[in-house]
Amino acid sequence: MPKPLVRVYTDYKSPYAFVANKRLFSLEEAHGVELEWLPYTLRVAEFMGTVEERTPHFWRKVRYAYMDARRYANAQGLVMKGPRRIYDAFYSSVGMLFAQRHDFFRPYHDTVFRKFWSHELEIDDLAAITDVITACRGSASEFEAYVNGPARAEHDRIIDEAEALGVPTMVFNGELFWGGDRIDMLIERIERPETIEAALGSRHRKSV
Numbered sequence: 071m072p073k074p075l076v077r078v079y080t081d082y083k084s085p086y087a088f089v090a091n092k093r094l095f096s097l098e099e100a101h102g103v104e105l106e107w108l109p110y111t112l113r114v115a116e117f118m119g120t121v122e123e124r125t126p127h128f129w130r131k132v133r134y135a136y137m138d139a140r141r142y143a144n145a146q147g148l149v150m151k152g153p154r155r156i157y158d159a160f161y162s163s164v165g166m167l168f169a170q171r172h173d174f175f176r177p178y179h180d181t182v183f184r185k186f187w188s189h190e191l192e193i194d195d196l197a198a199i200t201d202v203i204t205a206c207r208g209s210a211s212e213f214e215a216y217v218n219g220p221a222r223a224e225h226d227r228i229i230d231e232a233e234a235l236g237v238p239t240m241v242f243n244g245e246l247f248w249g250g251d252r253i254d255m256l257i258e259r260i261e262r263p264e265t266i267e268a269a270l271g272s273r274h275r276k277s278v
Contacts, residue, residue: 074260076104077241079110079232082162082193085139085150088183090250092146097253102259103242107179108171109163109225110232138187149188161219162186162193164201164221165203174206181205 078094080087098105136152143150162182169178183192183201192198196217203213232238236244240256247256 072104074242075106076103076256076260077106077108079085079108079237079241080166081110081112081159082166082182082186083153083157083159084112085136085143085187086250087203087239088150088187089139089142089146090185090253091183092177093250093253097257097260101257105258107166107175108232109159109229110237111163111164111229124223143187149184150157151209152188154189158194160194160222160225161196161199161217164217164225165213167197167205167221167224169206169208172208174208175204177209178202178204198262233270 078096080090084086090223099101106144136150140150153262165178165182166175169175176216182193182199185202186193191202196214200210200213204210235241237248239249240247242256242259245259247253
C-alpha cells in the first residue's frame with residue numbers, strides 16, 4: 071500500500087531549510103507519509119539582486135532572518151554559523167538526487183547540512199561533495215559521471231517546475247505550503263481522512 075506523498079523542496083544553504091529538517095522527518099514517521107526531497111537551489115543574485123543594489127534595510131532583514139533561524143537551531147542543539155560567502159549549491163543539490171537513487175539519502179543529507187552550517191564543508195566544491203558521497207559508501211566515479219552528464223538538465227528542470235508552482239517548501243495533494251512554520255498546517259491537512267484518500271488516489275493514477 072503506497073503512502074501519501076509530501077514533496078519537499080530544500081536548499082542546503084538555506085538556514086530555514088536546515089532547521090525544518092527535524093520536524094519534517096518526524097512528520098514522516100508520525101503521520102505515515104513519504105517525503106520526496108527535491109532541490110531548490112536558490113540563485114542568490116536573481117533573488118536578492120547584486121550586492122551594490124542592497125539597501126541598509128535589506129541587510130537588517132538578513133541579519134534578523136539569521137538570528138531568527140539560529141533560535142530554532144539552538145532549540146534543537148544544532149550549530150549554525152553564518153555563511154562565509156555566497157555559494158552555488160549545484161553540486162550538493164545533485165548529490166541529493168544521486169544519494170536518493172543509491173539508498174544513502176539520509177546520511178548524505180544530514181552530513182551536508184551539518185557540515186555546511188558548522189563551516190566544515192564547501193558545498194560548491196565538487197571534490198568536497200564527492201568526499202561526502204564516498205563517506206556514505208557511494209561511488210565517486212558514478213557521481214562525477216552523473217555531474218558531467220545528465221545532472222545539470224535534471225537539476226534545472228526541477229528548479230523550473232518549482233518556480234512554475236511558485237517555489238513552495240512543501241506540496242501535498244496539490245496544495246502548496248511555504249516555510250517550515252507551515253508544517254502544523256500541513257499536518258492538519260494530512261490528518262483529514264478525505265485528504266489522505268485523495269492523495270493516495272492521485273498517487274495511484276500517476277503510477278499507472
